[in-house]
Amino acid sequence: MERGIISVDRWSEGSQLYFLTHLHADHTVGLSPRWKKGPVYCSHISARLFHHKFPGFDTSLIRTLQIGQWHSLSLQTKVEVMAIEANHCPGAVMYLFRGEFGVTLYTGDFRWEVASEITQMGKNMIANALKNDKVDILYIDNTYCNPSYSFPSREVAAQQVVNIINSYPEHDIIIGIDTLGKEDLLLYISKMLKIKIWVWPERLQTMHLLGLHDNFTTKTTLTRVRAVPRYSFSVETLEGLNAMRPTIGIMPSGLPWKLKKVGRKDNSCSLSSLKTETDNDLHMNMRNRYTNNIEKHHQYIYTVPYSDHSCFSEIVEFVKFLCPNNIKGIVSSSLSYVDPCYHLHNIYGTSSLCQKHVIKEEKARVEGECKFTLVCDSSTEVKYKRKRIRQSRQYGACLRKTRVSLLRRFNRGAKLTTEDCSDE
């Protein structure tokens, strides 16, 4: 009854089959080179990148899925799965499951750019796959499921980046990226400016695995544009670089890039004003940000709303398209988390679905922990998490941070169980 059958982006507990949406680190916590709990399903591209991320991984456990095709899974009960392009990062897919339990769609992280060809293809695939069926449970990437998040297509944002670079013809440029993703942005820059982009050696290997051989280099002398790990992208970095050469930093992200207080004695720039902003100020910044699209946060730093997650209006479009019976968010990491349906009530009007979720949301606010039940059904883990939360509560001001990091780790991913399938 409680036994896990299918896990998506969830690796810590027992299951019969495991599915990976994409290879970003927060979706692979618990996966390791010595993995042997069971077969791992993923896209061809993820499979190609697998050994780079997990050297020595037992290849016989990897099962690749053709995108847009139903695959039968060998389980006691008949279950089929289809992978659909998620338009998030290379190899990222959504999973559509069909079985006795009905139809479940797990988006993983996804971008639903309505005008893009990939999205249109995905839409057709889903429509053809569903025929007259309806999605019973939609697990959705609700990272930006709030009306205040609105950004342009990545094509538009990429042009904004190029414009910034062109406006600094004599400057070096650094762009913050992750270990995977934003390749299209870099390619666009490379083609428009007819220059190579510097990346760090590991990242060049990834580029090669993705079949990108001509636009990237690890030789600094060849280019003034460098893509650097996002975590190394900071005010200090930029100030340090500017001590040597004029350099501009560009952060492509759906999130406003926020300055952190500098833990040193110098307060030469107005960092503190941003640090102490209230919620109202924050919303003001958000409005400004999205009317102007580009924001200069600092003497040397721009953020451009180039996002690999769907913005609110795209989430709305997606939900309207599917009209699922039930929606669950896969990201429940912040204190401001609300069930996706809370902001989607206009689609459903006063339907019972909406009511149910508003109640859930209310309960969540009261109990503080209701959201665990969205994706977690292992009672031991719930207890464990509650214990941790209780401990962290005692630290008052530390609570926010502690909860955020704890919740982040636990609340990505889902497990389908017979229990999950039969009720709700």
Added chain:
DNA sequence: GCGATCAGAT
């Protein structure tokens, strides 16, 4: 000493 897990940072 090693891997897994966690806290805290960017």
Added chain:
DNA sequence: CACATCTGATCGC
């Protein structure tokens, strides 16, 4: 606000 990632501390073996 919370993206994805890394470093360093701690725990169990």
